[in-house]
Amino acid sequence: MGLKQVPDVWVDVQVSGTRMDVGAPSVGSSGGHASSTPPANLDALDKAQTLRVKLSGWASLLPQLHPFGEPPVIAAWLLTQIPDIRKQPWAGDLLQELQESLQECRLATDRAAERITLGQCWNDIDGGRCEATVTAVNGARVARCKECGATSDVRTRQQWLLSEAWEAAAPLPVILRALRIVGTEVKPKDAENWVSRGKVIACIHEDGGKTYQLNAMRRVHEQMQAKRERRVTREKLSSIA
Ligand SMILES: [Zn+2]
Numbered sequence: 001m002g003l004k005q006v007p008d009v010w011v012d013v014q015v016s017g018t019r020m021d022v023g024a025p026s027v028g029s030s031g032g033h034a035s036s037t038p039p040a041n042l043d044a045l046d047k048a049q050t051l052r053v054k055l056s057g058w059a060s061l062l063p064q065l066h067p068f069g070e071p072p073v074i075a076a077w078l079l080t081q082i083p084d085i086r087k088q089p090w091a092g093d094l095l096q097e098l099q100e101s102l103q104e105c106r107l108a109t110d111r112a113a114e115r116i117t118l119g120q121c122w123n124d125i126d127g128g129r130c131e132a133t134v135t136a137v138n139g140a141r142v143a144r145c146k147e148c149g150a151t152s153d154v155r156t157r158q159q160w161l162l163s164e165a166w167e168a169a170a171p172l173p174v175i176l177r178a179l180r181i182v183g184t185e186v187k188p189k190d191a192e193n194w195v196s197r198g199k200v201i202a203c204i205h206e207d208g209g210k211t212y213q214l215n216a217m218r219r220v221h222e223q224m225q226a227k228r229e230r231r232v233t234r235e236k237l238s239s240i241a
Pocket of ligand 1: 121132145147
């Protein structure tokens with residue numbers, strides 16, 4: 001009756017509402033470009049608040065003592081009370097309002113967040129493997145397969161996708177975002193500098209667009225990092241002397 005969807009919808013709308021890393025990692029993303037959404041999404045937070053108020057409102061209408069907590073807790077408890085809820089004259093209203101509220105949350109989530117795709121699920125199910133594509137709201141830590149319900153760590157999945165994509169080439173902003181996922185922060189200025197010095201070779205396409213190889217950018221970054229560290233050590237040593 002919709003109560004089972006509360007945990008998923010709640011997590012997504014919370015992530016969208018409080019997302020601070022707009023335009024951050026999105027390897028395999030459908031969009032791939034940074035969005036101009038403000039850091040905190042008031043629309044999503046507002047819809048989440050409505051869902052919270054509605055659920056605790058319904059819970060308090062039952063004579064039984066209900067737990068306090070986040071909507072997933074209340075929803076889980078309401079699920080255990082279904083036989084009682086069915087006897088209430090407001091059961092139909094609950095269903096309708098709950099569905100409306102969940103739908104509002106979903107829409108707010110979609111407006112706020114770019115969904116990222118995280119490769120195929122590959123979870124073991126009934127002797128086979130789940131072939132559904134796993135997606136998550138950008139900024140979420142845990143992804144959940146809509147097909148089989150398996151959960152997985154978003155970062156681990158992104159790193160796995162990246163390890164499969166080291167040979168891939170893409171425009172500079174995409175390459176820099178991808179590197180950030182694996183914890184490699186490359187400043188756009190540095191990258192442009194390496195390109196102009198020929199350390200990273202651009203592939204120039206017919207339409208004039210340029211792409212760079214992920215692996216090449218990472219290698220140059222590591223070389224530069226090592227060089228910088230050697231210089232710092234040298235300077236420290238000479239200041240001691
Ligand atoms: Zn699955």
